[in-house]
Amino acid sequence: MTASLGRPVAAHLDTTTVREDFPILRRLAHGHRLVYLDSAATSQKPRQVLDALRSYYENSNANVHRGVYLLAEEATELYEAARVRVARFIGASSAEEVIFTRNATEAINLVAYTWGQETIGSGDTIAVSALEHHSNFVPWQVLAANRSAQVDVVDLTSEGTLDLDCLDRMLMEKRVRLVAIAGISNVMGTINPLSDIVDLAHGHGAMVLVDAAQMAPHMTMDVRRLDADFVAFTGHKMLAPMGIGVLWAREQLLQSMPPFLFGGEMIRRVTERETTWNDLPWKFEAGTPNVEGAIGLASAIDYLEQIGMKQIRAHEKALVAYALHRLADIPGASILGPRDPALRGGVIAFTVGDIHPHDLASILDRRHGVCIRAGHHCAQPLHERLGLSASARASFYLYNDFEDVDVLCDAIQTAKAVMG
Amino acid sequence: MLHGVRRAPVPVYLLETSHPVRGGRGRELRPGRLESAVDDLYRELILDAYKNPRNRGRLEEPDASYEDENPLCGDVIRMDLEIRNGVIEAAKFSGHGCAISQASADLILERVKGQPVEVVLSLSREDVFEELGVESLTVSRVKCAMLPLKVLKAAAYGMQPSLKPG
Ligand SMILES: Cc1ncc(COP(=O)(O)O)c(C=O)c1O
Numbered sequence: 001m002t003a004s005l006g007r008p009v010a011a012h013l014d015t016t017t018v019r020e021d022f023p024i025l026r027r028l029a030h031g032h033r034l035v036y037l038d039s040a041a042t043s044q045k046p047r048q049v050l051d052a053l054r055s056y057y058e059n060s061n062a063n064v065h066r067g068v069y070l071l072a073e074e075a076t077e078l079y080e081a082a083r084v085r086v087a088r089f090i091g092a093s094s095a096e097e098v099i100f101t102r103n104a105t106e107a108i109n110l111v112a113y114t115w116g117q118e119t120i121g122s123g124d125t126i127a128v129s130a131l132e133h134h135s136n137f138v139p140w141q142v143l144a145a146n147r148s149a150q151v152d153v154v155d156l157t158s159e160g161t162l163d164l165d166c167l168d169r170m171l172m173e174k175r176v177r178l179v180a181i182a183g184i185s186n187v188m189g190t191i192n193p194l195s196d197i198v199d200l201a202h203g204h205g206a207m208v209l210v211d212a213a214q215m216a217p218h219m220t221m222d223v224r225r226l227d228a229d230f231v232a233f234t235g236h237k238m239l240a241p242m243g244i245g246v247l248w249a250r251e252q253l254l255q256s257m258p259p260f261l262f263g264g265e266m267i268r269r270v271t272e273r274e275t276t277w278n279d280l281p282w283k284f285e286a287g288t289p290n291v292e293g294a295i296g297l298a299s300a301i302d303y304l305e306q307i308g309m310k311q312i313r314a315h316e317k318a319l320v321a322y323a324l325h326r327l328a329d330i331p332g333a334s335i336l337g338p339r340d341p342a343l344r345g346g347v348i349a350f351t352v353g354d355i356h357p358h359d360l361a362s363i364l365d366r367r368h369g370v371c372i373r374a375g376h377h378c379a380q381p382l383h384e385r386l387g388l389s390a391s392a393r394a395s396f397y398l399y400n401d402f403e404d405v406d407v408l409c410d411a412i413q414t415a416k417a418v419m420g
Numbered sequence: 421m422l423h424g425v426r427r428a429p430v431p432v433y434l435l436e437t438s439h440p441v442r443g444g445r446g447r448e449l450r451p452g453r454l455e456s457a458v459d460d461l462y463r464e465l466i467l468d469a470y471k472n473p474r475n476r477g478r479l480e481e482p483d484a485s486y487e488d489e490n491p492l493c494g495d496v497i498r499m500d501l502e503i504r505n506g507v508i509e510a511a512k513f514s515g516h517g518c519a520i521s522q523a524s525a526d527l528i529l530e531r532v533k534g535q536p537v538e539v540v541l542s543l544s545r546e547d548v549f550e551e552l553g554v555e556s557l558t559v560s561r562v563k564c565a566m567l568p569l570k571v572l573k574a575a576a577y578g579m580q581p582s583l584k585p586g
Contacts, residue, residue: 356519357493358517358518358520358564359462359520362462362518363462366461374493375492375494376493376494383494389495389496389516390493418467419467419519
């Protein structure tokens with residue numbers, strides 16, 4: 001059944017060794033080898049990250065920035081070392097530019113509630129792309145409504161890439177203050193031409209926020225070279241635990257922004273009459289932070305860099321090229337987004353005839369142990385544009401191999417037979 | 421009165437775990453606990469109702485109709501009812517969605533046609549499961565299965581303002 005004859009071998013990284021690091025991949029699903037193709041929703045975690053979490057709680061757990069005893073010092077050091085690790089990973093100028101949040105969504109909301117509330121005024125425009133995840137769409141919609149501003153949506157080309165002419169026109173005709181754009185679409189997989197977008201936006205005096213939730217886990221990202229103003233991403237999609245995310249912005253910009261949440265940790269001095277704010281980055285980190293999450297993220301970054309971000313990107317590109325090729329052979333299968341693997345990350349959304357994506361996902365799971373996502377993937381405006389109420393989505397990461405693609409295609413054939 | 425802390429079942433279904441995982445009330449969660457319940461989902465009954473629905477369509481002049489959607493997956497169901505002397509004389513559903521929601525709509529209408537409206541109001545989740553021929557469904561698929569009954573009830577409540585909830 002499987003077209004093993006034409007199956008490529010992984011050339012960029014050793015998936016057999018990588019897979020051994022992910023304990024969950026040893027379990028079965030409905031009696032089948034687990035084929036996890038939903039890393040765009042959340043990634044699995046390697047043993048190394050799980051060990052780091054365990055070691056933290058077994059050896060160093062204490063609240064941070066508060067105690068003067070050994071454990072508190074150790075916990076604080078681990079937490080701040082994690083920040084340095086993240087800063088190095090993304091090429092930030094200093095660790096002060098790295099704000100820990102709960103996730104990408106909170107990082108984006110932080111910008112909307114602080115910079116946005118101060119900057120966006122009546123008649124201003126916030127430009128978002130038609131590809132955006134709800135978390136880089138709804139905060140701007142709400143902010144615009146509060147400030148009598150408007151959100152304008154940048155169109156897509158028929159290929160599923162961003163229409164830069166449309167953005168250019170928008171920047172020319174409207175008072176655009178912010179362009180909020182995903183690095184990689186979580187539906188179409190489109191890799192957006194960020195440097196062109198940043199140049200265009202800055203040329204017209206607009207700031208740029210990059211939602212890097214799907215980019216940071218999958219390719220090298222250098223925030224200084226990127227030259228955007230805000231970058232947000234989320235740990236759980238890059239081998240770290242859930243509940244830790246990052247906002248990056250230049251120190252000067254962060255200094256000029258008011259705090260986000262208020263309480264402990266973010267203060268310098270509190271009197272009964274007034275309070276002054278703590279230094280960066282703690283000004284934006286009210287309350288006890290997710291120390292375990294930060295440590296897990298640092299450990300995840302160690303793991304990713306040990307494998308190599310370039311290798312991971314090359315591996316996913318090869319997987320996507322193979323999957324696009326195999327899916328094209330399935331009658332009725334239709335792929336959303338660009339056809340060129342160089343233009344897309346490790347995400348493929350598709351439909352199969354008129355089989356509802358939920359039925360497809362259920363049958364893939366039950367009959368073959370294949371985990372894919374079905375629905376609108378938190379991108380309802382995009383699905384509306386495409387005239388779809390839902391789609392199926394397979395997404396890849398470093399632990400997926402070419403056999404996973406074959407199983408996916410066999411499973412789609414099963415679903416067609418069941419529903420046909 | 422408190423009878424000790426109630427613990428939610430531990431949602432872990434590890435197959436290669438060395439220690440058994442204990443769920444609520446000390447029940448051991450064995451691998452495959454979720455799996456047996458869903459094996460038979462895409463069987464004849466559901467697929468037949470999905471592929472050859474008997475009650476799909478719209479009524480020309482319904483006495484009651486209602487439409488709702490499942491915001492999570494975009495499934496949409498509309499129900500049209502024709503009611504005479506408190507009895508459902510004709511009923512049709514329309515909309516789009518997965519096999520579970522569409523089959524559920526068809527089977528539930530098959531059950532209530534010719535019945536007094538009150539019957540609709542007394543139907544439960546178990547009745548829907550019974551019509552679908554399943555013992556249970558996973559959390560996400562229960563929503564698909566229950567949407568048609570939710571819409572049908574709303575249509576029926578619309579006919580009987582005194583029965584409106586709240
Ligand atoms: C493109 C994109 N942006 C933002 C998010 C939100 O991530 P989180 O839920 O971790 O905040 C996701 C993940 O679902 C995503 O794919």
